[in-house]
Amino acid sequence: MRTYEGFLKAALVTLKITAIALVIGIVLGILFALMRISKSKILSTIANIYISVIRGTPLIVQIMFLYYGITSIIVLSNFWAGAIALGVHNGAYIAEIFRGAIQGVDRGQREASLALGMNKNQTMRRIIFPQALRIAIPPLGNQFIITLKDSSLVYVIGVTELFGLANREAASSFLPFETFMVVGLYYLVLVLIFTGLLRLYENKLNVDKT
Template structure:
C-alpha cells in the first residue's frame, strides 16, 4: 500500500526532498545570473554578443535536457573536481539560463523606451538608468513567467538522478529497486513533488497578488486625477 511506503520511508524521502529543493534553488539562482547576462547580450547593439546569445539559446532549447546534463556533468567532472551537487546545479543552471534569458529580454523590452531616454536626459549613465529605472519594472513584469520557469526547473531537477545523484527521484528509483513496489513508490515520489510545487505555486501567486495590489493605488490615483 502507498500508506505503508509513506510511513516507512518518509525520513529518507524528506531528506531527498530537502536536497532537491537546495539543488533547485542554487540552480535557479545561478540560472537567473546567466539569464540576465544573456538577456543583455540579446539586447546589445554588438553583433558579436547577439550572435553568442543566439547560439547559446538555440543549442539549449534545441537539445534534450538529459543530454545537456550528461554532457555538462561529465565535461565539468573531467576538467574540475566537483561534487555531484555542484556539477548537477551548474548543468541545470546552464539549461534554465536560456529560458530565463528570454523572459528577462521580453520584460526589459516591454518597458517604454521613453523612460530610458528620460533617465539619460537627467544625466544618468546607461547602466545606472538600467539598474534604477528599467530593471525594477522589468523584474516586476517577469515574476509570473519566472514563477512558471521555477516550477518547471523544480520538476526538471529530477533528471540529475540519471547521473547518480540521490535527489528525490533518485531516491525513489533506489527504493523501488529494493522493495519491488515500483508503482506505489513512484506514486509516493509524485506526491512529494506535488506538495512542493503546490506550496511554491501558492507563494508565487501571493507575490503576484501583492505586486498587483501595489500597482492598484497608483492607477486609482491616476483615474481620480483624470476625473477631476
C-alpha cells in the same frame, strides 16, 4: 518501503539543487539577456548561440555532457555537477524571459530618464529593470516550477534526490506503483508551496505598485 524520513531528506536535496540552479540560471539569464539586446554584434551573437544550443538540445543530454565534461577538468560531486548543468539550462530560458520583459517596458521612459541626465546604466538599474521584473514574474514563476520538476533528471548521474531515491526504492521493494505515487505527492506539495510563495510575491509587487 523506506520511512518518510528518507523521502524528506531526498526532498531537501531536490530543493537544494533547485535553489542553486535557479541562482545560476538567474545570473546567467540576466547576463545573456543584456548581451542579447546589446548593440554589440559579438555579444548578441554569443548570446544567440548559447540560447539556441541550450534550447535546441535535451536537458538530459546537457546534464550528461556537462557532468562528464566538468569532472574531466575539475573534480566536482555529482550534486554540484547536476546543479550547474540545470542552472546553465535554465539560464537560456530565463534570458529570453528577461529579454522580453526589458523590451516590454515603454521606450518613452528610457528616453525620459536619459533626458533627465541619467546614463544608460542608471536608467537600466533604476527605471527599466524594476519594471521589467514585474513583467517577468509570471513567466519566471513557471520556469521555477519547471526547474523543480526537471531536477528529477539529475538521477542519471547518481544524485539521490526524490526521483533517484524512488527509482532505487521501487527496484528493491518491487512496489513501483506505491513508490512513484508517494514521490509524485512530494513533488505536488513542493510545486504547490512554490506556487503559493510566487503568488504572495506577485501580490506584494501589485500592492507596492499601487
